[in-house]
Amino acid sequence: MSEELYNLMDWQKIEALVYSEESEPQKTLKPKIMKNGILFQCFFPEARKVKLLFGKKKREYKMEMQDEAGFFACLIPEKQILNYTYQVFLKNGEEKLVQDPYYFESQITEEEEKKFCAGICYDIYEKLGAHYQKIKGVWGVHFAVWAPNALRVSVVGDFNHWDGRVHPMNRLSRSGIFELFIPGVKLSDLYKYEIKTKDLRVFLKADPYANQAEVRPCNASVVTDLSGYQWEDSLWMNKRGKLQGEDRPLSIYEVHLGSWKKPEDGREFYNYRELAKMLCAYVKEMGYTHVELLPVMEHPLDESWGYQVTGYYAPTSRFGNCEDFMYFVDYMHQNDIGVILDWVPAHFPKDDFALAGFDGTALYEYSQAEKAEHPHWGTLVFDYASPEVKNFLISNALFWAEKYHADGIRMDAVASMLYLDYGRQDGQWQPNMYGGNENLEAVEFLKHLNSIFKKKYPDALLIAEESTAWPAVTGDLEDNGLGFDRKWNMGWQNDFLDYMRKDPIFRSGVHDELTFSMLYAYSEKFLLSFSHDEVVHGKGSFLNKMPGEKDRKLANLRAAYGFWMTHPGKKLLFMGQDFAQEREWSEKTPLDWELLEEKEHKQMQDYVKALLKLYQDYPALYEYDDTPDGFEWINHIEAEKNMLTFLRKAEKKADTLVVVCNFSDLAYEAYAMGVPYAGEYREIFNSDDESFGGTGVKNSGVQKAKKEEKDERPYSIEIQVAPLSVQIFSVKECGEKMVKESKVRRELEKKIKEEHKKEENRR
Structure with a gap:
């Protein structure tokens, strides 16, 4: 030497x-x-x-x-x-x-570092992760990962025999990001990060920003490229804002891709491309406007249904690669079907290859023991005070809208984020600086996320699963609201299902469970969900929540769906429930499609299809969902009859609908009810129709309003009310003069008929 x-x-x-x-x-x-x-x-x-x-x-x-x-x-x-x-x-x-x-020089600028450290580098996914690119004429992969408390970070993979000594990464001192461009690494190569901590522990971690992962149970990250797919959904994207407006119909089919259908050729799952064509055909046939996918972000455990995410930037490889999922969304859009993604910013699992203790410290999770873990789920809570963690999550929501053209994000378990004492007993949590139980950091994070998301994608939807009475979840950010477009109405769902579980003879005692929702219906912009959460863990299917023998269960379920569709609020229904799946849902088995060979299940499917068509055809069922102008009680106090009558109204008076709900198993003949106008009322929909499996009690022809007061209204009609039913009437309004002329005309026609009859008798 x-x-x-x-x-x-x-x-x-x-x-x-x-x-x-x-x-x-x-x-x-x-x-x-x-x-x-x-x-x-x-x-x-x-x-x-x-x-x-x-x-x-x-x-x-x-x-x-x-x-x-x-x-x-x-x-x-x-x-x-x-x-x-x-x-x-x-x-x-x-x-x-x-x-x-x-x-090769750093590919991350000082400005990008500063923004990341401030939590405002909203496209950080373009720099962190693994990016196949050409630098100085050389093809390779630029790797970057945030691990500020690590002693050393190396990229390991097949390309270096998983030896952490070969490719140690360079620390950027301002941010704690480690980066390295490695020439010659190819698409589809597997990799992880080897992290050595300051106390000299060494372990492997998957890339938090990886765009693809191995199929579980393997968990290495996969080098991929998101830039090659050619989208063909411009027509949809250009009109999306109008189609997803507050005054438009929104009927969502909630789907778990892994169990909707399963292949019969021995494969475990269908590919995204296969699912796109099959699911699209079904959704279009039924008349849904959107699909909502239980989380497709990478997750190791099938039984978590995707809610314990380990790869936030990667669609799960169970069903194919990134371009396969792009094709799925693209295909839906080309067929005018929106795609909403379930997203989990509330918690993440403790799997040792993923985010937990990422650099040897509590990096993505809270470091305080009383805030770090969700007692209910055994998972970790994101540190909403950390700018870099907030950047990770905000960028992730934007990522799915940008790279995969997602039409909406449904945020799971928002209530668990908002409250410091969620799932915790006294002594297990600490109040905030004002002595309250609100997680002020999470509140600020949600406002920040929603603000940026709506600025970049004003035509995409933000939907909150929020199960408490937190004020102004869908309120404007300028008025101290959280800024969501929709909130799941969990209160309505719980009350209504509790009501429907009871035998009709006991329903009069809990009549307020039908009506209470209208006291707060306009406090938020609600979405009425009949979701997967209600058909698991021993809760049974929607059909088996209903009382009685099977024919009565089906009638009850038809009435329940009819009320759901006519109650103010947008709609969501979990897969299988539209043809009255009998068993509880399991992620392990496909839906029981063979039930459609049985008449009553096919009739239920036809019924839901007819409801969805009715929903889209009649503006009164969706135009004024969020204002009192769209709803008016006729009679909501007939508890002894288990009945409700009300109006759904639209911008045009002529679009008004009269809704009659009978949750008893009795039919009511010549039932007199008040109506809003003089005119003609025609039954346009009846859940008791024989074609749906009902008894066939109906109102044929036109019901003409009489000037007889009922329900504090000057006009009334007499109708036949079917048992366990929802009946809907259209309105053809007539003025006072037209009513008088019509009465004279009817009397004249009656006299002419009598004269004809006398003449025939004489002959």
């Missing part, structure tokens, strides 16, 4: 490299122009010899071994750094050519 070369060495840095404890390897390994030439240093574990091939002519320079662990150096008589490669001869007899990763 030459003395000159020896004196140029930073032996402390070399020792750190050899012992895999160096967080800034580029400072040592990048070529340096010195007084007497250019200093090259490299570290190749298990190498016995290394040559430097320099410039276009590949001039060879032998490198001297400085440490037997594989550290080599040479000082060459050159003045300018040209392209170079290392020819590495390994102890096992192999040799390889290596382009130096430490030759």
Whole structure:
């Protein structure tokens, strides 16, 4: 070893490299122009010899071994750094050519670092993660990961035999991001990050920003490229804002892709592309406007249904790759079906390969024990006070809208985020600075997220699953609201299902469970959900929540769906419930599609299809969902009859509908009820129709209003009310003069008929 070369060495840095404890390897390994030439240093574990091939002519320079662990150096008589490669001869007899990763400059700017540290680098997913790209004419992958408390981070994968000594990454001191561009790494290569902590523990982590992962139970990240797919949904994207407006119909089919249908050829799951065509055909046939997918973000445990996410930036590989999922969304859009993604910003699992304790410390989760864990779920809570964690989540919501054209995000378990004492007993939580139980950091995070999301994607939907009376969840941010577009109406769902579970003879005692929702119906912009949560964990299917024998269960369910469709609020129904699945849902088995071979289940499917068509055809059922102008009671106090009558109204008076709900199993003949106008009332929908499996009690022809007061209204009609039913009437309004003329005309027609009859008798 030459003395000159020896004196140029930073032996402390070399020792750190050899012992895999160096967080800034580029400072040592990048070529340096010195007084007497250019200093090259490299570290190749298990190498016995290394040559430097320099410039276009590949001039060879032998490198001297400085440490037997594989550290080599040479000082060459050159003045300018040209392209170079290392020819590495390994102890096992192999040799390889290596382009130096430490030759390439940082791909993350100081400005991007500053924004990330402030929590406002909203496209940070373009820099963190693994990105296949070309730098200085060389193809490879730029890796970057946030691990500020790590001693050292390395990229490991098939390309370096999973050896953490080979590719230690460079720390960016401002942010704690580690990055490295590795030439020659290819698409589909597997990788992880090897992290060495300050207390010298070493473990592997999947990439939090990875765009693809191995199919479980394997969990390595996969190098992929999201830029190649050619979208063909511009027509949908251009009109999406109008189609998803507050005054438009929104009927959502909630789907778990893994159990909607399963292949019969031995495969575990269908591909996204196969699912797109099958699901699209079904959704269009039924008349839903949207599908909502239980979380498709990568997750290891099938039984979690996707709610314990380990790969927030990766669609699960169970059903295919990233382009396959892009195709799924694209295909739906080309068929005018919106796609809403279930998203989980409230908690994440403790799997040791994922976010938990990521850099050896509580990085993504709260460090305080009383805030760190969800007692109900055994999961960890995101640290909403951390700018970088908030950046991770906000960017993730934007990512799905940007890269996958998601039409909406449904945020799971928002209530668990808002309250410090959610699921906790006294003594297990600490009040906020004002002495309350509100998680002020989570509140600020949600406002921040919703503000940025709506600025970038004003035509996409933000939907909250929020189960408490937190005020103004859908209120404007300027008025201290949370800024969501819709909130699941959990109170209505719970009250109504409790009512429907009871035998009709006991329903009069809980009549307020039918009517209470209208006291707060306009406090939020609600979505009425009959979701997956209601058909699992021993709760049974919707059909089996209903009382009685099967025919009465079906009648009750038809009435329940009729009330759901006519009650103010947008709609969501979980898969299988539209054909009255009998067993409780399980992610392990497909829906019982064979039930459609049975008449009563096919009739239920036809009924829901007819309801969905009615919903889209009549503006009164959706135009004024969010204002009192769209609803008016006729009679809501007939508890002894288990009945409700009300109006649904639209912008045009002529679109008014009269709704009659009978939740008793008695039919009422010549039932007199008040109506809003003089005119003609025609039954346009009846859940008791024989074609749906009902008894066939109906009102044929036109029911003409009489000027007889009823229900505090000057006009009334008499109708036949079917048992366990919802009946809907359209209105043809007539003025007072027209009513009188019609009465005279009817009397005249009656006299003419009588005269004809007398004449016939005489003959």
